[in-house]
Amino acid sequence: MNHSFPRQAFRAALLLIITSTFLLADVRSQSRVPQFKDYAVTETYTGKTAPVVLTRGDRMFRTVLREAAKEKPNFAGRYILTAWGCGTACLMGAVIDAKTGKVYWWGFSICCWRAEVDDNFQPIEFRLNSKLIVFSGIRNEKDNDNGAHFYKFEHGRFVHLRSVLKPAE
Numbered sequence: 064m065n066h067s068f069p070r071q072a073f074r075a076a077l078l079l080i081i082t083s084t085f086l087l088a089d090v091r092s093q094s095r096v097p098q099f100k101d102y103a104v105t106e107t108y109t110g111k112t113a114p115v116v117l118t119r120g121d122r123m124f125r126t127v128l129r130e131a132a133k134e135k136p137n138f139a140g141r142y143i144l145t146a147w148g149c150g151t152a153c154l155m156g157a158v159i160d161a162k163t164g165k166v167y168w169w170g171f172s173i174c175c176w177r178a179e180v181d182d183n184f185q186p187i188e189f190r191l192n193s194k195l196i197v198f199s200g201i202r203n204e205k206d207n208d209n210g211a212h213f214y215k216f217e218h219g220r221f222v223h224l225r226s227v228l229k230p231a232e
Contacts, residue, residue: 108141
């Protein structure tokens, strides 16, 4: 008598249950909007802010970058997030490492949020204790890009996590 079939069927069923559980968890995580707490930083830099280190490409914005570098960190534990206007309802900017003075650019503008926004609306949301940053609007004025764009700042780069686009009007 062969008892391996029930054992194989049991293993297959168990494998199916485990795989289904992981797939369901993956689907849930993909549908969930990133949260600031998911990208928490544990340390906050409290030392003296380093003078901004400008590269050739940074020099066009040296005044706003130098002014921002006088501030205390406000993003991801040790960075100073700064933004400035680049037109009507348009922002561009960078983060400055308060410890080293190095500048990291977002790499795009964010624009075109509606005039009818709530008084509490912020086109850029960030926290001192999180590496997550949320840009709301349209990146680089591209068609079909209006929404909330979630990034994490890691190793000197803005890594796109997800975008939740608004339906076209």
